[in-house]
Amino acid sequence: xxxxxxxxxxxxxxxxxxxxxxxxxxxxxxxxxxxxxxxxxxxxxxxxxxxxxxxxxxxxxxxxxxxxxxxxxxxxxxxxxxxxxxxxxxxxxxxxxxxxxxxxxxxxxxxxxxxxxxxxxxxxxxxxxxxxxxxxxxxxxxxxxxxxxxxxxxxxxxxxxxxxxxxxxxxxxxxxxxxxxxxxxxxxxxxxxxxxxxxxxxxxxxxxxxxxxxxxxxxxxxxxxxxxxxxxxxxxxxxxxxxxxxxxxxxxxxxxxxxxxxxxxxxxxxxxxxxxxxxxxxxxxxxxxxxxxxxxxxxxxxxxxxxxxxxxxxxxxxxxxxxxxxxxxxxxxxxxxxxxxxxxxxxxxxxxxxxxxxxxxxxxxxxxxxxxxxxxxxxxxxxxxxxxxxxxxxxxxxxxxxxxxxxxxxxxxxxxxxxxxxxxxxxxxxxxxxxxxxxxxxxxxxxxxxxxxxxxxxxxxxxxxxxxxxx
Ligand SMILES: [Zn+2]
Numbered sequence: 001x002x003x004x005x006x007x008x009x010x011x012x013x014x015x016x017x018x019x020x021x022x023x024x025x026x027x028x029x030x031x032x033x034x035x036x037x038x039x040x041x042x043x044x045x046x047x048x049x050x051x052x053x054x055x056x057x058x059x060x061x062x063x064x065x066x067x068x069x070x071x072x073x074x075x076x077x078x079x080x081x082x083x084x085x086x087x088x089x090x091x092x093x094x095x096x097x098x099x100x101x102x103x104x105x106x107x108x109x110x111x112x113x114x115x116x117x118x119x120x121x122x123x124x125x126x127x128x129x130x131x132x133x134x135x136x137x138x139x140x141x142x143x144x145x146x147x148x149x150x151x152x153x154x155x156x157x158x159x160x161x162x163x164x165x166x167x168x169x170x171x172x173x174x175x176x177x178x179x180x181x182x183x184x185x186x187x188x189x190x191x192x193x194x195x196x197x198x199x200x201x202x203x204x205x206x207x208x209x210x211x212x213x214x215x216x217x218x219x220x221x222x223x224x225x226x227x228x229x230x231x232x233x234x235x236x237x238x239x240x241x242x243x244x245x246x247x248x249x250x251x252x253x254x255x256x257x258x259x260x261x262x263x264x265x266x267x268x269x270x271x272x273x274x275x276x277x278x279x280x281x282x283x284x285x286x287x288x289x290x291x292x293x294x295x296x297x298x299x300x301x302x303x304x305x306x307x308x309x310x311x312x313x314x315x316x317x318x319x320x321x322x323x324x325x326x327x328x329x330x331x332x333x334x335x336x337x338x339x340x341x342x343x344x345x346x347x348x349x350x351x352x353x354x355x356x357x358x359x360x361x362x363x364x365x366x367x368x369x370x371x372x373x374x375x376x377x378x379x380x381x382x383x384x385x386x387x388x389x390x391x392x393x394x395x396x397x398x399x400x401x402x403x404x405x406x407x408x409x410x411x412x413x414x415x416x417x418x419x420x421x422x423x424x425x426x427x428x429x430x431x432x433x434x435x436x437x438x439x440x441x442x443x444x445x446x447x448x449x450x451x452x453x454x455x456x457x458x459x460x461x462x463x464x465x466x467x468x469x470x471x
Contacts, residue, residue: 180276388469
């Protein structure tokens, strides 16, 4: 077991397979020494500066859901070829459909970090962020922060562990198995490749990189859970040990880095033990794991800002490990994060008079729209398709949404007039006899008209045509 870089802990501190690496952290005196030894230049990187650096230098890739295995292969080869002395590229296995799974490694330190992304094929944000990390290391390797990282750490990254799922933009692999429930059965070649790499490296810490549902929220009133962190448990009792202390401290470091960039949008995942999951078992096998779940950001820009957050999180966490600064992080900064909930929709229309199109008399309600994204190929090009559906209606005051519309004094109707434009004056048909194709009901498409009464019976001005997703 290796000491955390920058610490003076010795192997004699280690106690058994789970008492790894952070012997010094168990001892307050040691941690004090580590901090005292850290020169001023080892202050935490400025997250706003890292964010601006990402804006200026991030790799020009398609939107994260559109990145294919072919893009990953091309990018990995380009990274390796641009700096062959810096990066090593190795194939660690093949997917069910024979797509290569790669490990890109760099650094020469004694402390080993293992990161993997897109174990679920439709959870792509961190794959793009890993490429931005590689580019950052390549461009800035002569600068002290990166030179220190390369001296102190050996970093192994597996971008897109589930390439067959990514090709279909689906969670599961080509066998239809959720790889993240296959850590014990090991029936998936992708899972076997990850386990074999973990066992060979016996990495000192791991990062398991996912995306979570756009329904995920934090706090009351709810806000989007743009990044959720988890110090992964390795048993039902959620026992604390040095490994979990390290991952809690890393989560604290990440929280502090991301808070200025995503205030109120950071959360904590339930640390209930999942006996079949990779994060839990990798932790049990001796590599404590930090789970980073990327969540909703905004409807207008759902993909790029979350990649930027992942980049800042990863650079800051690796820097904290390389400098030993992580030893001074307070686990309470992680433990005090609000827990994930599911109180978020994509669009919420509040307080409208509902003309439902079902024959019922108008009533007052909030209407919530949820969305699902798929990737399809049209004319030889991959593109993201968004579907919007009404998911709830009634008193929805306990929920929030990425976009909220105040509809007090307005009437909401299904869009029975696709040609209607803002400012048009229209007449609503007789509700008792009208049976429009779409209605306002759970499961119906999110194609709606927001109408302002003119005062004349049945007459309205179109305030807004609301269209979430395709017709
Ligand atoms: Zn996932």
